[in-house]
Amino acid sequence: MTALSPQSSVLSPDASSGLVINNVTKEYPTPAEPLVVLRGVSFSLAPGDRLAIVGPSGSGKSTLLNILGTLDAPTAGTVTLNGVDPFSLSAKELAKFRGSRVGFVFQDHHLLPQCNALENVLIARLASGGVNKLDADRAAELLQQVGLRDRATHLPAELSGGERQRVAIARALMNSPQLVLCDEPTGNLDTHTGRIIGELLTRLAAQSQAILVAVTHSAALAEMFPRKMGMVDGKLT
């Protein structure tokens, strides 16, 4: 593993650019005692960096990803993306931050079954306001990039698992995010399709100079990332 070990994780010299995670801790309350999921995680990534986090189930990978994506708040520690601490923002500003700067690809594609492929991509723009012709063109362009130009009007139910995930990738990139987060993006796919999806992800992220962070069990996918970290019991190794 060409690891970026926790020891080597240092704050970027320029804290105003890139993703900076500093001593993040996450606990969940339980009737007995708090359940500690993350224990003082720190690292930083510059624009264009691609990082894979691997580890066993229950090690805290997804929790870390949720915190990076501002879907969940840390119990302690800070997260900044290009100098902005999203958790200091109001709920409305946070939603805007997430919509404009963060893209998600989930294990389960989470496509809206009532919308076709193109509309599922455009949903990302809808969050930040209306959709115009340029947006529609960009969505079509993204679908072309993921190889689904001719399936733009198909409903999710009419697409294969790999195709659905490709739509999800296009959706994640729709707003030109600064950070793309992937949670087991190939977890539901066969090896071949998983590889294609992995390549697509890394290629498109590199093209957009977005920071790409993926958590995965898949060694094959992790190998496609130049930087890798392990996670065990809430700590980066």
Add this chain to the structure above:
Amino acid sequence: MTRFTLLLRNLRYFRGVNAAVVLGMAVATAVLTGALMVGDSVRGSLAELAIQRLGPVDYALISTRFFDQSLAQRLADQPGVGQANQILPATIIHGGAVNDSAGGAEKPRTADVQIAAVGAPGPSFIEAGGFPIGRGKSVLNGELAASIDLTRPEGTVLLPVPTQSDAPREAALARRARNDVLNDLRTDVVRIESQPGFVSLFNPNGGQRVPRNAWVNLQDLQEAIDQPGRVNALLVHATDRQAKPDAAAAALNEQLRNVIRLDDYGLSVRPAGNGEATVLARDTYLAPPVVEAARRAADAVHAPLRQVSVNLINAVSNVSSAGEPKVIHYAVGAGITSLDDGPLKDDEIAINQWAADQLGAKAGDSLRIDFYLRQPGGDLTDASKALPPERLTFKIKAVLPMTGLGADPMLPPNYKGLTDATSVADWDPPEGLKIDKTLVTKADEDYWKQYRAAPKLFVSFEAARKLWGGVYGDVTGLRVPAADADRFAQKLLAELKPESMGLVFRPLKAEQLAAASGGTDFSMFFVMFSFFLIVAAALLVAMLFRLNIEQRARQFGLLSAIGFAPGSLRRLALGEGMALALLGGLIGLAGAIGYTWLIVLGLRTWWIGAIGTTAMHLYVRPESLAYGLIGSLFVAFCAILWAVWRIGRAQAARLMAGAWGAPGGKRGEGRILRWAGVLIAMIGIATVVMAMARKISTEEGFGGGALLLCGCLCWLAGILRPRRHAGVGFVGTGALARLGMRNAARHTARGVLAVGLVSFAAFTLITVAAMKQEGTQDPGNPKSETGGYRLLLTANIPLTGNLNTPAGRQLLGMKSPDDALWQGVRFTPLRVWAGQDISCLNLTKPSSPTILGIPPEMIRRGGFIEGSALAAAPKGQTYWDALDSNQGDEIPVMADADTQEYVLQIPLGGTIPITDQLGRPQKLKLVATVAHSIFQGQLLMSDANFRKLFPAVSGFGMALVDTPPGKEAAVARRLSSELDDFSVSVDTTSARLRAYQNVQNTYLSTFQTLGALGLMLGTLGLAVVLVRTVIERKAELALLASLGFTSAARVRLVLAENAFLLVVGLAAGAACAVVGILPAVMTSSRTINASGLAMTLLAVLVVGLGASAIAVRLSGVHVTPADLRHE
């Protein structure tokens, strides 16, 4: 792509569950709008009835006083009046009817018949049908014909009618015997009118119930009631439809003042002796407004006015004479304000020379007089038995010569059978007034021949007023100098206002149309009755929509993840919800029309006891549709807002995982809810205990039960929370059931909502059932709803004899007045001012309530069930004594508590404006109430006040009868048969009570029916929850299948969860209701049909479980391996 497009896509994609939301909303809208439209329909139908009932009559003058029928023509001849109006003289009285053509010993008869006649009907009245009516003919309405078994317009009908005496029946010399007060009008029936319209429905008092109407020839009726040429009503049809009713009525009243004559008031100014003219009244006594007007007129023309009050003195004895006092009998005595040489003192007397000679009396001697006094019960007694001797003893001041006042036969008014007799021997005194003609001497006869009824003795007017005056009046004549008579008469006419004599035009149609819309508010009733149904539908909408939202947790999580702000998500969901609500609402409006039609049909048939008329029709007002839609959209908005609110609060990460809140909820939340539940329940129990101790009302006791239920639900919400369970919970028998119960705790809100729905429905059904009343448990108990009186007698023609005495019964023409049957039977006679029924049997707003005069002995007796009182009764008094309390210018009255709340709608201390019999505006102040009594149709007033306000009401229209137990049937039979000519009806008080309770019970049945519908909706909600749960847990069920659980075991598992919610809901609702109604059951005649109720609850349980079983089967508890892969 826009957010609107997304919304539309969502609506379309989730059409299955959305359809259920739309359906729920449609039900809520239909019920709410339907409730409003029921009110519209009742109001509209009542207005239509008012128009049908009054037909061509727009304005009416209806009086207790009879006047010359030419007044109608005189009025019509006034400029502008005849052109704009058709004015008809009419007579309207109440009596009975007997089918004289029927065979058999007992001819069918009925009471409470309105007998009316109109003179020279114009075109608009002829169009109403049946007019003109020839001599000896009659037209009956269908209701009357049916009540006397007359099916075809043939045969003879006998109408017992009250003769309209010129003298007040309360006066000592009044004729009160059966033959004097009753007459029969025999007519041939030429038509039976059953179609809704003026002939069949006419009733100037309004009300929705069909009256019993008999229309006869005016001349026939006038002769029968001894009022030839006179009428007591003017009916007006306005041809000018643009005129404002109040202004038009005022204009008619103004014109009436221009044409009215003194003889219309029954007054005449005649030359008298002593150089004077006298004003006499056809009614014997001059009404107080006449006397007041006469004073003003005399002042205006500067004429001296003397008031005269005449009475028959049975005996005058010279107590100053030595030896046996000399006595004269049957002398007319007069009270006069002044003799020619000045007034008498109150203990002075003047006699004419003839009397002085007969008595051997001179100035300074003392005379004692004796005369008849009318007692409150109606019997006559000697004044010497009722008054101390000193009040009947006078000192002779002067002996008048046999000229002038000393021999003036024009001083007394005409007493039929007395003053018009040619000799004393020919006197025909009223029955009951004993004249011992053996005491009449030749000198008496000679005096009569020469001086007729010229008074032989004079006392001061004040002394006369105190001795023989009455509330009906105490002035029998007014004297003015003959030279001033014409000017005085003109001025008297100008000073006397028709309205002060009860002659006033009212805009009858406008009043009854207003009453139609201002009475019982059925909109409010049905919104209340349907409240539970509306709440159930709203909760169903909320629950369905929440299920819809919950089902889409991952979607909302995704939208949140890609940048949708919480507000945007809420708006999106709210938009969806409101779009569904709008669609459901619009469908519901159509449903509302059907629902209203069904309810109106119910009111006409199953619930007719509540409204008493079949003339109810569906009315659709666009405003109500709009209000109903807006109201239900608001309810839906609240429900949907509750459902979607959590979207913004949930964490995106948990939503993405398909979950909503934090696992296990907030720490300590369950404990707080449990303790809050305990606290609320304790407050509820304390409230019930206070109600049982009668510190607060039983209705507040119901509230205590409701609080207890809220506490239980709160506690349940604390218990039904996902939590860690110590040990293994499903070991041994019933393991599946316990696992099912634990499953029920997985969705607290769903579970509590479902339990809440069922429990509130059960609570409502049981509480409402407890409110039902059936008669009274102990009619002989003075402190019961019947006051201890077992029978209630009502007479359309007031009874003038005292039923408590043989003499009184004889006066009333009863056979065997000394019969042993009457031993131990005690009558409490009540005077009745026959206004409008103010009970719940009348749906229109009463403006002139029926009033009962309560005699002093009944006030002292007290009894009945005390409702509330403005002030606590002092020691030794009862709350009834409030009727005698001093309320300044306001007259204290009591009412039934239910009447106060639902009909009068005024608080204690509130006032009711009325116009009394003399046209004076009066304010009646509500000082106390009786609870659940037999007096729901009337206001109660002390007899003393009653007689001041309604002095011309003679006799008793009602009597409460206290009979020994077991005797009531025989007494009722005898009274009914022997007093039938008085149009008497005798009911048991229990039956009367049941008639009122029947209305309330019908309302409660309506409430129960709609509540049961709500319960069904609640059960449906439970089934929906179940289906949703099964769908959600399909993978889990698949897992159980893979572990070897049979299909039946899986069904049992899911059903156990539902049964748990259903049983908890039913048990909690029933238990809390039973606690809540304890105070009512312990303190009144309310009983609960426990077995019926248990059957209802059991049926709900069975139906609920059955529906659940079907729902489970349909929703696919049978799983496939594919379902397992989704786990």
